[in-house]
Amino acid sequence: MTHPKLTYLAQGVAALLLLTAATMKFVGDPGSVDLFERLGMEPVGRYGIAITELVAALLLLSPFAALGSVIAVAVMCGAIIAHVTQLGLVVNDDGGRLVAMLVVVLVCSVYVLISRRKQIPFVGDTL
Amino acid sequence: MKSTFAIDLEKMSRTANVGIVVLFLLAGAAGHFASFYFHFLTVAFFLLVLLNVYWRHVQTSHALLANFGWLAQLRYIVESIGPELRQYLFASDTEERPFSRVKRAEVYRKAKGLDATAAFGSLLSYDRTELKLRHSFYPVDEDELEPFDVAIGASRQLDTTYHIRHPIMISAMSYGALGQNAVRALARGAKQAGATMNTGEGGHPKYHLMEGCDLIFQMGTAKFGVRTADGRLDEDKLAALAALDAIKMVEIKLSQGAKPGKGGLLPKEKITPEIAELRGVTMGQDVVSPAHHVECVDAESTVAFIGCVQRVSGLPTGIKFCLGRPDEFRALVQEMKRQGTVPDFITVDGGEGGTGAAPVSFLDEIGLPLFEALPLVHRILLDEGIRDRLAIFASGKLISAGKQLQAMSLGADVAYSARGFLLALGCIQALQCNQNTCPVGITTHQPELQRGLDIATKAQRVANYIEALHHDHVELLAAMGSSSARLLSEENVYAPSQGPVSWPVREPS
Numbered sequence: 223m224t225h226p227k228l229t230y231l232a233q234g235v236a237a238l239l240l241l242t243a244a245t246m247k248f249v250g251d252p253g254s255v256d257l258f259e260r261l262g263m264e265p266v267g268r269y270g271i272a273i274t275e276l277v278a279a280l281l282l283l284s285p286f287a288a289l290g291s292v293i294a295v296a297v298m299c300g301a302i303i304a305h306v307t308q309l310g311l312v313v314n315d316d317g318g319r320l321v322a323m324l325v326v327v328l329v330c331s332v333y334v335l336i337s338r339r340k341q342i343p344f345v346g347d348t349l
Numbered sequence: 350m351k352s353t354f355a356i357d358l359e360k361m362s363r364t365a366n367v368g369i370v371v372l373f374l375l376a377g378a379a380g381h382f383a384s385f386y387f388h389f390l391t392v393a394f395f396l397l398v399l400l401n402v403y404w405r406h407v408q409t410s411h412a413l414l415a416n417f418g419w420l421a422q423l424r425y426i427v428e429s430i431g432p433e434l435r436q437y438l439f440a441s442d443t444e445e446r447p448f449s450r451v452k453r454a455e456v457y458r459k460a461k462g463l464d465a466t467a468a469f470g471s472l473l474s475y476d477r478t479e480l481k482l483r484h485s486f487y488p489v490d491e492d493e494l495e496p497f498d499v500a501i502g503a504s505r506q507l508d509t510t511y512h513i514r515h516p517i518m519i520s521a522m523s524y525g526a527l528g529q530n531a532v533r534a535l536a537r538g539a540k541q542a543g544a545t546m547n548t549g550e551g552g553h554p555k556y557h558l559m560e561g562c563d564l565i566f567q568m569g570t571a572k573f574g575v576r577t578a579d580g581r582l583d584e585d586k587l588a589a590l591a592a593l594d595a596i597k598m599v600e601i602k603l604s605q606g607a608k609p610g611k612g613g614l615l616p617k618e619k620i621t622p623e624i625a626e627l628r629g630v631t632m633g634q635d636v637v638s639p640a641h642h643v644e645c646v647d648a649e650s651t652v653a654f655i656g657c658v659q660r661v662s663g664l665p666t667g668i669k670f671c672l673g674r675p676d677e678f679r680a681l682v683q684e685m686k687r688q689g690t691v692p693d694f695i696t697v698d699g700g701e702g703g704t705g706a707a708p709v710s711f712l713d714e715i716g717l718p719l720f721e722a723l724p725l726v727h728r729i730l731l732d733e734g735i736r737d738r739l740a741i742f743a744s745g746k747l748i749s750a751g752k753q754l755q756a757m758s759l760g761a762d763v764a765y766s767a768r769g770f771l772l773a774l775g776c777i778q779a780l781q782c783n784q785n786t787c788p789v790g791i792t793t794h795q796p797e798l799q800r801g802l803d804i805a806t807k808a809q810r811v812a813n814y815i816e817a818l819h820h821d822h823v824e825l826l827a828a829m830g831s832s833s834a835r836l837l838s839e840e841n842v843y844a845p846s847q848g849p850v851s852w853p854v855r856e857p858s
């Protein structure tokens with residue numbers, strides 16, 4: 223159903239984008255700060271999410287990619303909730319680029335999740 | 350009567366399945382109206398709900414999950430960590446199988462060279478159901494004992510006659526079942542202690558030879574290392590191996606206690622270029638280990654084959670088997686006498702023997718236990734008058750000097766152990782030998798796992814274990830008032846009437 227090479231590609235793309243996103247949050251990019259302020263999560267939430275993204279990215283590049291993909295999917299779901307319910311799809315006049323990136327990460331990590339579902343700790347055997 | 354405490358799993362799981370949906374909605378609302386942080390929970394419950402839908406309505410291979418959902422998964426998780434929980438928390442010190450913690454601890458202690466005294470009393474149920482040694486009113490001094498020495502091949506006046514100097518030898522375990530570090534640690538330990546090691550049926554013993562210990566080359570039914578393309582004996586290869594200095598004896602494996610009468614399959618995925626070379630097989634195709642040597646189809650051909658290997662190798666040559674039918678064995682012995690070909694030793698492996706991998710039905714249900722088989726073999730050889738022309742080696746959980754002496758009283762000359770030495774190497778009885786995941790790096794080829802097995806340290810443990818067993822052997826023997834294990838007989842063991850040996854030992858009619 224899935225192709226090993228594509229899985230590795232998806233891991234790479236997702237990890238790269240997650241690392242970029244985490245870096246923006248860590249350095250306090252004004253755009254990110256503004257978004258987290260609007261969610262009422264500044265600064266604890268910003269750092270918390272940044273750390274989670276970093277962990278997910280590193281796991282995606284390691285033998286524990288299955289776990290990484292679960293975390294990545296979770297973070298992206300949270301981000302989509304934020305954009306749909308509070309922030310809007312176009313933020314800081316980016317023409318929806320941020321949300322598009324989110325979707326790319328989500329799709330990639332879902333792909334990894336599906337192809338590596340057997341390796342997910344505890345539940346992998348049943349999938 | 351219906352118990353009041355009965356858990357209605359169906360009702361509980363229905364609540365649980367609806368519960369996560371409710372929790373998902375609640376968290377969502379809280380995230381929206383109270384604080385965005387609640388959405389962490391929203392996401393978690395969302396994923397759980399998705400997973401639950403998959404379990405309940407999509408997958409078809411797990412009935413429990415389809416019927417009950419995520420609550421049943423908790424059961425799988427608890428079940429999957431059950432063995433560890435039992436081993437670490439709930440199993441008592443004397444109840445684990447195959448080796449209880451008490452028995453394992455004894456090997457660990459010997460291997461680490463620690464004091465082996467304990468206080469207050471035996472932890473075993475010391476009662477009438479176990480074999481025990483009989484001591485004498487008149488113990489002998491330890492320095493009056495003859496040094497341990499069993500000469501193999503002496504009755505044929507071979508100039509390659511080999512002297513075994515320790516009551517215990519390392520039983521067959523192939524490179525393949527064991528990783529290279531484990532093989533080298535065992536071989537180096539044997540070398541340090543001056544003991545003898547069997548190579549197992551893994552073909553050319555490359556890693557054993559690196560350490561220079563005395564070796565018994567084992568020829569399995571697939572004859573790895575000495576086979577022709579169609580699995581017959583390649584005499585030139587055997588002669589070349591036998592000419593090596595380290596190789597002192599040859600053991601023809603007819604069967605093994607853990608899986609008597611069962612062949613095996615070496616799947617092509619496992620055949621690395623190295624394995625192909627050592628075992629003499631071609632890459633890219635499965636290799637079948639037949640259930641018997643192709644040359645051996647009845648008593649006559651089996652004895653002829655033994656004679657052939659004796660002739661080609663020029664070394665003391667014996668056979669290894671797990672006893673099934675004593676009448677068959679008697680017929681084999683009679684055929685030996687007829688042809689004038691007697692193996693130089695016979696290894697009797699108990700049905701309780703270990704293995705790297707065997708079907709459970711074979712582990713559990715087939716083959717005579719050692720303490721039943723050994724006296725039968727001994728008695729038949731005596732009856733037929735050839736007992737003094739060969740030695741008997743015995744294996745099957747003989748991991749302490751006491752058990753070894755019991756075996757010697759029942760007919761064995763030398764004891765063999767496989768798993769005792771794995772314990773000395775640090776085996777924690779994780780029972781994963783067939784999965785390439787051995788957590789202590791013994792039965793695995795993964796470099797990351799073998800890393801933890803330091804050859805020098807573990808070789809010392811192996812040597813300590815051999816020496817401690819020899820030390821105990823001498824002490825017990827002295828207490829039994831005997832100057833040599835050679836002189837022991839059935840009189841030296843107490844065999845309870847409901848115990849592990851039919852007593853007096855006799856051949857079933």
Ligand SMILES: Cc1cc2nc3c(=O)[nH]c(=O)nc-3n(C[C@H](O)[C@H](O)[C@H](O)COP(=O)(O)O)c2cc1C
Pocket residue numbers: 520521522523526527549550551567602604605606669698699701702703704705744745746747748765766767768769782792
């Ligand atoms: C990991 C492992 C590999 C084994 N490989 C062989 C083998 O290649 N050939 C053989 O005849 N027996 C093999 N055996 C069986 C042992 O040589 C021995 O007969 C048996 O385990 C009984 O001794 P024990 O109870 O001291 O372990 C193996 C056993 C183990 C545990």
